[in-house]
Amino acid sequence: MAEEFTHDLPDGMTDWIAEAGGGRITRLERHIARREAWVVDVTRPDDSVGEYFLRLDREGDGSGTHSVKHEAKVQTALAEAGLKVPAICAWNEGLQAALHERVPGRADLDNAEPAEQAAVLEDFVHQLAHLHSLDPAALSLDHMPVPTTSAECALGEIDFVEKFLDGMVTDPLYTFALQWIRNQVPEHLDRVCLLQGDTGPANFLFEDGRVSAIVDWEWAHFGDPMEDLGNICTREFFAPSTPDEGLGPVFRRYGELSGIPVDLDSVRYYRVQQFVRSIVSLARITEINDPQMPNAMNRAYRYICERATCEAMADAMGIELERPELPEVETTATLEGVIATNLMDEVRPAVADDFARHRLEHAALLAECLDRQRGLGPHLEHIENEEIAALTGRVPSSLADGLMELDGAIREGDAGPDAEVLRYLARRAWRLEYLWKPVVDLFPGRTFSRID
Structure with missing residues (x-):
């Protein structure tokens, strides 16, 4: 019954979904997000319903990292390790598509009551400590490089995203920030572990005061655990979830549970690193002006992240910034x-x-x-x-x-x-x-x- 739904999915996708789900498609809706995804229900002959979340790569063969195939491999390994991640219910190599288990829960921790925010963050920190305790050699993720030095940890993802500029964008902020990242690599590295690479509020689902699933693993890689703490800073920046006390108690609790010393200078460095990765990626996306992209949202993220990048670097450098005076807007009929x-x-x-x-x-x-x-x-x-x-x-x-x-x-x-x-x-x-x-x-x- 897929023909009843309006969609632009590649040929053969709906037939594969129905076959993988063991029934007929009864719901097919484009999910509102920056990365393409679809909400899918498949009703089986016994009237049971398979509830799925479809991810796909329209281009590429999934041979590298940061792909849907990479994400599916990581989630499969983590599910086997007991982490709260959606199961991968089916994979199609030809279509480069994954059917994820659709886990109940909501992602807007910033809209939850303070007591629930605290309870969810406590459960999330348990999950993060568990993730960082996993032995990289035991995860069967051989397609992912394992860095051995602090510089390799800090710069691997930067090397990847810098290729996105590819001569399309020349901007003094990007040049300054990339130089800063390369010149300020943390000296200390406690250990190398698997990172979500984009972790924190809005990238996990929660229900009844507990994390129901950690989602969005396309940026997963091996590196310094302080990077994930820096990532939490950037995600909490967009989804504020610690109304009064800030992230200090969250990080102290992480240190208690993981046994990994929290180096706040490294956290500050990786907070900058995460924003630099974001603005570099967003620069290329917003220059392309692809009508299939969420252009307004990407522009919002780009310009907010550019300002946040400056603030994060200033904080790490101990520099006071000066907010400029902003002129009034001329109102005319246009x-x-x-x-x-x-x-x-x-x-x-x-x-x-x-x-x-x-x-x-x-x-x-x-x-x-x-x-x-x-x-x-x-x-x-x-x-x-x-x-x-x-x-x-x-x-x-x-x-x-x-x-x-x-x-x-x-x-x-x-x-x-x-x-x-x-x-x-x-x-x-x-x-x-x-x-x-x-x-x-x-x-x-x-x-x-x-x-x-």
Whole structure:
């Protein structure tokens, strides 16, 4: 009965799902997320229902890490080791698709009551300590390299994501941040273990005060356990789940349960590393402008993460940043504004499908951003050119020219003291966040929680 559903899945996918589930497809819905996934129900002849979550790679053969095939291998190994992960119910090599067990639970820990947040985080820390206790040699994950030095742990994922830039993006923040990552590798490495690589709130499900499943393992790799603690900082930044006390108690509890000393300097380093990985990946994605991508959400993440990268580096360096004054937006009637209003006021009420309505709302936000850039863009470009001139000694002919020149100066070590360069990059990041405010407001007011 798959033909009853509207979808753009590859040929043969629905037949395989029905066969793997032992029945007929009775639910097929696109999941609202940054990475493509589908919610699927298969009703069997005895009226029992198999509830699945479909992940697929539309391109590639799954031969490397960070793929759906890689994720399925990791989850299979971890399920055998007793970790709370969704089971892989079926794998299709030709379609590069995995049917995951659909585990009950919710992911929005930031919306839970404080008592439940504390209980869930306690259970999550137990799971994380268990993960980090596993012997890499016993996990049958031979396709994954095992680093042996602190530098290999710190830079392996950076080497991978830096390839995403591939000459498409030249930006002084990215150059500065990548240099910082390579120059500040932690000296201490307690052990090498399997990491989720993107762990923390919103990447696990919870129910009744307990973790029901840890999800999203495509970034899993072997490395320094402090990296996962840095990852928790970045995920909790977007899904604040420790209202008053911050992450310090979570990290102390992790140390008690795991027996691994918590090195807060390393945690600060890996907090930066995680944001750098994010902005580098997002830079390429947002330059492509693929209509299949969640473009508004990706833009929101990119500009918030750029500002957070600056703040995280400043914290690690002991530098105070200066938030710039932000100009008012000129309000005039524009075609972009008409598009946004028509979509939201007239089209949205007629759209019933959740995924389609989500796409429509985000398209309207992008139109609002274009409207905002018409009014703010020239003024902000003038500010940027003046501030770049203060660092390079030359007023650029255009913002693109100025950013290119500053990028080159950073590469050559001629842009001035790191503290002054970072302060400028942070001011620019705040202005970009302000320029893209309609999409940035999908995640308003994001700040770091204390880690000590």
